[in-house]
Amino acid sequence: MKRCMQVFMVVLLVFGVANGLWAADVKGLIKGGMQDLKIEKGNPNLLALTDATYVKVNGKTSEGYVDMIQEITGCSIGKGNLLFFHRPITYPLKVVLFRKDTKDAVIITYNGKKTGKVNLNMDGDKATKPDGWKQIKEKIGSLSDTFSMVTIANAWAKSAPFDFLKCCEFHNHLCPGVSTGYQIVQFILEKYQLKKAEKYVWIACPLWCKDDAVQILLDLTPGKRSLFVKQLTADQKKAVSGEKPTDNIAGILVIWNNKANKGKAVAFRYDWGKACQVSGVEKKDFSPKGGKKNPVFWTTRVKGNWGLMPYLDKPADFVKVVKEVEVSPQMYTKMTTAGVNPYEVLGLTK
DSSP states (O other): OHHHHHHHHHHHHHHHHHHHHHHHHHHHHHHHHHHHHTOOTTOTTEEEEEOTTTSEETTEEOTHHHHHHHHHHOOOTTTTOEEEOOOOTTSOEEEEEEETTTOEEEEEEEOSSOEEEEEEEOOTTGGGSHHHHHHHHHHHOOHHHHHHHHHHHHHHHTTOOHHHHHHHHHHTSOOHHHHHHHHHHHHHHHHOOOOTTEEEEEEEOSOOTHHHHHHHHHTOOGGGTSEEEOOOOHHHHHHTOOSSTTEEEEEEEEEEETTTTEEEEEEEEEEHHHHHHHHTOOGGGGSOTTGGGSHHHHHHHHHHHHHHGGGTTOGGGTEEEEEEEEEOHHHHHHHHSTTOOHHHHTTOOO
């Protein structure tokens, strides 16, 4: 029995040492990545991008890797050059080192058993062309990782606002839909500031990526009953569409006064036509033949990202108010109830 216990303890020790070696490999690979990029600790051209804190490694949370990354690279949240991207807890650990001035990158992966490293150029402007996108994707391997890493890293390189990057982090990538949500929130904060006893409620209808930006920036969530998500059919969308086919209904803000037990609803449209115009893309290319297998699906979104970035602080150029309506408690309940088209309640359907 004693002999069995000794063997068992040796196995545990070996297993623990092996796991420790793999963790040490991550540290070594980060150091090696810095050498590959020919960059020193603390250089402002360096970005560290990771899914650490979101994922688990061998069943354990991964926040310790953040200290490792900071120690080796000198990147930090306070400096704005340590960013994250959302992944499920079952996903491998990923660490991206990205050099802003050259767009060179090193991607380190650790799945709890094996480590890996890829060196590549991750230029977001080259990713607007099918050939450039394909080259980057072939190096990284995963479509979702390619889109997350290319868009967030290059948005940082293009000096995107930090609160905007936090939206990208939660959404796990940057796409034009996130930009529209950021613009809508800027519009709300400019035109509809809260007064005493008031709160925001957002009705995401129809839903698209914008609603994740609204959720992050205004702290509105389904769990707090401050964000309600409803889809519209194609016919329902047509019934509330604007004069232009690209003038899309974009959601409803309710400013609710708890003390007075009443509120105001504001319905918005978003001018996708103008968004396409400033980005140099066509709306149809967001849904090309072949879908996600077609590089145009991705390059159109990347172009849209860079086209909209100069307009993040110009929401009024894209966001329009369709209608403002005083809301009673009965109307509020009806608008937020399942199976009810909130635009019908506001009298906006044809």
